Amino acid sequence: MDLRYSQSEEAFRAELRSWLAEVVPVLPPRPSPHDWPARRAFDTAWQKMLYDAGYAGIDWPVQGGGRGASPVEQLVYLEELERAHAPYVGVNFVGLLHAGPTIVVEGTPEQRARFLPPILRGDEVWCQGFSEPDAGSDLASLRTRAVRHGDDYVVTGTKIWTSHAEVADCCELLVRTSDEGPKHKGITWLIMPMDAPGIEIRPLRTISGSSEFAELFLDGVRVPVANRVGAENDGWRVTMVTLSFERGTAFVGELLETMELLRRLKVSARRSGAWDEGEVRHRVGQMGAELDALWALARRNISQATRTGVPGTGASVFKLAFSELRQRVAQLGMDLLGPAGLSTDELPSADGGEPLGNGALVELWLNAFNRTIAAGTSQIQRNIVAERILGLPKA
Amino acid sequence: MDLRYSQSEEAFRAELRSWLAEVVPVLPPRPSPHDWPARRAFDTAWQKMLYDAGYAGIDWPVQGGGRGASPVEQLVYLEELERAHAPYVGVNFVGLLHAGPTIVVEGTPEQRARFLPPILRGDEVWCQGFSEPDAGSDLASLRTRAVRHGDDYVVTGTKIWTSHAEVADCCELLVRTSDEGPKHKGITWLIMPMDAPGIEIRPLRTISGSSEFAELFLDGVRVPVANRVGAENDGWRVTMVTLSFERGTAFVGELLETMELLRRLKVSARRSGAWDEGEVRHRVGQMGAELDALWALARRNISQATRTGVPGTGASVFKLAFSELRQRVAQLGMDLLGPAGLSTDELPSADGGEPLGNGALVELWLNAFNRTIAAGTSQIQRNIVAERILGLPKA
Amino acid sequence: MDFDLSDDDRSLADGMRRLCTGRFPLEQLRRSEGRRSLDRAGWSVLAEAGVFSLRLAPSAGGAGLGTAQASVVFEELGRALVPGPVAATHVAAAMVEGAATGERTVGLLPRPGWGGPGGGPSLPAMVGDLGSLDCLLVVDGDAVELVETGELDGEPVEGLDPLTPMWFVAEIPRGAAVGAAAAAEAIWRDHLVLSGALLVGMAASTSDMAVEYAKVRQQFDRPIGAFQAVKHMCADMLVRTELCRAAVHAAAVAVDQPEVGDSVRAAAGAAMLAAQAADANARACIQVYGGMGFTWEVPAHLYLTRARVISQFLGSSGALADVVAGRF
């Protein structure tokens, strides 16, 4: 067990840190969270900068156009980004962390050549078309149908929770291609061009008022067979590959951001005097210890992934604990805000010091409710932990 | 909604209070919790005193030899007993709160005449033979078999969690009399004399070191058919009657005792200075509010039972909340004890004041673990609440 | 002693529920999301139904009913998410001319910095519905003061609850003294009880929503309510609701029948439990609804944010627990 970084890892860190110190302060102002075209422009411009500097797809294999760095370097990368308050993946989330890695592993050479470079350069944005209104936790029961006509699949159905649909060029799409046998044996993984005719996008408003997600109504959309990743009816296996990336290091950036948030809450509590209450200190200490533990667990998961090549089951343990902790940290923030938490507009602070940022904090608090639902509810995660790790019987 | 007591209820209270003030202070010292014969002697002598004073079977119907008082008077009775620090039912628990009320409702005139007066007079002690090693939460799967031979049932099997077996005269016993149809359709409710040949009693030690429970090994025990309560194979219905008593007002005495305990903890915390910590005060206030709410809920349940004649489903709600609260109050006690909680011997207090009674408190803490298990685990109670009250589907 | 609801109590509740579903259905309330002014016509309907005058003597234009009956009525207002300062205007009815009849809407604030029974938030003060308030009662341990809203310098801000417009008010001026310490305690206590009743109704409503959804939403070829994880979450929601409802009713009865117990302790404890239940049940409701619970469309979040708005003005759980602990 060694938590020190090697010389080459430290060299990578130093080089990255100095680059970030140069570019981050002169970035244009962040766009409004509600202005999706502006967000796309900002996030893809940032991705282009990373690409030009050699930091795109840090842990993607070299044959996928990535840097081929180790998971540990990916960790250093995330640490430095957070430290520099640099932008994170934004609208490139699905391309960089979901679809891209899946195509690296499961795509054909032609698919890799066509789809990977535009992701890394920030030229193309992806969205996700997995869940359906009646296929949430029970994803394998999805019913969006694809029927083969010549060189195309003709796709009809409804998708939901499609992130960034309005600004996306491509969609990773799960479709039903067979009704025979068990339901997860008739699913196929497709790449759908978002400019194909027959796609209707209806934005879905979340409880924080954002329209990060949409519903997709697909009516006879033609998707070339050449855009199929993996074999027909083998899409469930491909999906498990995709989800293993989501459940791997995908939350590390948010963990580091949450640690930073807790530190800010501590500073604010000291200033306001709330720190004098044992309960506030104990909540900070309790959550601080849990964040430290999760950071240790993340590094353990990454060390094990480095050894085995794939993210392990530790990811479900991490996700389960972190999603609830994120909610509790956000709750402490709300409690410290007091009455100021009743508004999403920025308010002056009571003591004249730097305000805690009540608008951003309220939004973070509301968005945190999503964490125990998205990417597998906590109930589903507990099933996974109990059945796959502990070997308890299915019901 | 009226929380005032009527004139007749207040008259009953006054009369009882003055009787208790007279007799409780001159009771002999309480026996050691580990000396069962002495406990039997103490508890039955107390029951005899109650009987002679007209306070035995306060809410039993008059035809069962009881006082026939209303549930509200039963509540007054429990309040006054707790207020006077009088003994509670002790080893008479099963007879007074389980078997007796069941025989009142379901027994034959002969059974009532034979079995009820000795319970009320403290002449006979009862124990319970319901659960089996393989039939706990799933009670209806019980396998202790009774085969009819002439005027007797011949019973063979194993029972567990039999309270006070070693000092009992009678046992309320569930046996299997049929294997046909659903498993709960082949059960019969019997009264087994504990001096019958073929009964072996093996004490079961609990985590607090007490031997309150035993295992019963029954090998060809003869029980007269005349001792059958209800029809053959109709014992499950009779059992539900029995359990409805257990889940009714059975916990009210313990609720009042827990309120008294919390008040003692407050006094102790004030003396030690722990009261200066916001967390200690907030725990007391939180639990105090929950105890007040449970006391309100108990009175609501009793008012509804008075109207309908039977304890309602509110009892499961009460049991679920109270069993966990009891554990939390006990935990606060342990936390206030600090190092003194590491011993079950009585220790001098740190500040020279009256000690909190660490031995008794540690025992109470350990016994509280039983509360979320006995009389239906919290998991089973949640099923009952969800399925019977909310109408959610069975799995 | 008969702590069950009487037939009169039940028909009072039924009547108020019918009024709410008829006049204030949620679909209609939601059309005013983001509103900055109160629906005055709706306010008059509430006044005519006796929501504010219920406890006044018949000679003063009231129904002469008790706090217990008021709590039954307010539970229905909470269930329906009826907006506006209903509890404040109700407790002000005997003190502020025109409150009982709905002619004047009255807000209630703890004097900022006051840490007495129930505690209170410190500056900056947020005041809900300020634009539609005629006056404010400001309460601390010593007195009740009446502040005309014209004297307040409020800045409109976006509210957390889309149905409760908010104003930021940097300073609360002193007002005319309209009551002494005893009145202050009674007003604060009654406001805790009736706010608690609103929160009970909200906890019950999200519990009902979750249970209904768990019965119809199918995943893995069965209703999700058949899975123990969901089933037990629903059971816990019911337990929380039943407990705080019993607590609020007992506190209300203690206000009406002082001889049965300490009404301040009962009010503080009941408000605390009701605030916790409304919050926890709204969260559980979002979780049972899954992804849909995270949408604006499903109203679970309206219960979550309304609960926070109401609770914020009652004092934190810790402050309320302190009151109970001191009097236990």
Added chain:
Amino acid sequence: MDFDLSDDDRSLADGMRRLCTGRFPLEQLRRSEGRRSLDRAGWSVLAEAGVFSLRLAPSAGGAGLGTAQASVVFEELGRALVPGPVAATHVAAAMVEGAATGERTVGLLPRPGWGGPGGGPSLPAMVGDLGSLDCLLVVDGDAVELVETGELDGEPVEGLDPLTPMWFVAEIPRGAAVGAAAAAEAIWRDHLVLSGALLVGMAASTSDMAVEYAKVRQQFDRPIGAFQAVKHMCADMLVRTELCRAAVHAAAVAVDQPEVGDSVRAAAGAAMLAAQAADANARACIQVYGGMGFTWEVPAHLYLTRARVISQFLGSSGALADVVAGRF
């Protein structure tokens, strides 16, 4: 960076687990329930296996290993419920002659009243295994003192944990100063880490027990582990164990590699989480076992009471959280 256990770490753990199951099987330990003296022969076996000398330099008779390796070893001791002051004697090894070789058993106490890192219980002091201790290290923020047990006036009392005999000690005398503030901090920190490791092993053990029972215990015609209520309880047990294990290992590495972070913060946080996990998992284990979990025969309660004994000497969750909060 490679935070995974190395092959050497794993064989160290395997070896210690074999030693424990061979020499300290639980059935055998349980035969000494109520004992008042330590099994000296067993103590020597632990010493020979290097439990106390592990971190000493080879020149001092040790194995020259790190705290990380010690934490792996102590997790196994905790899992097996090996009794006696193992963590205290280990951290005293470099300071007290004969501790490393098992010739002297050493206890460790915070100076009563000391509220420093990790805090400490106030009087009356309870000392476990006093009758078998040769000496005690008494630690506060300023110094480490060595107190010979002959100077202590202890009264034997019935212990909460039947495998840890207790003595009541009204007063802890001053002893010889054997270390200054830095040594005191290091001793206290290392004791937190190794006690944390014991608690991790205990949390893992009750988790394993519950999972195994849930697989074999049948009710309603299926293993109880097929019911989500039980299944999810087991999942939560694993989550707690994994989290505190990672925390204890990270704290141990921080002791060995000071440049990677604040070892005192890591130690306090890890000990706190491990104490919580050992307690919560023992409770969950009792609940999964149902009635059997409430029997003396099933060892779940031994883990519950041992966890309380160990945790009591580390300071409360609040005191440990304060350390983390101050340094976060």
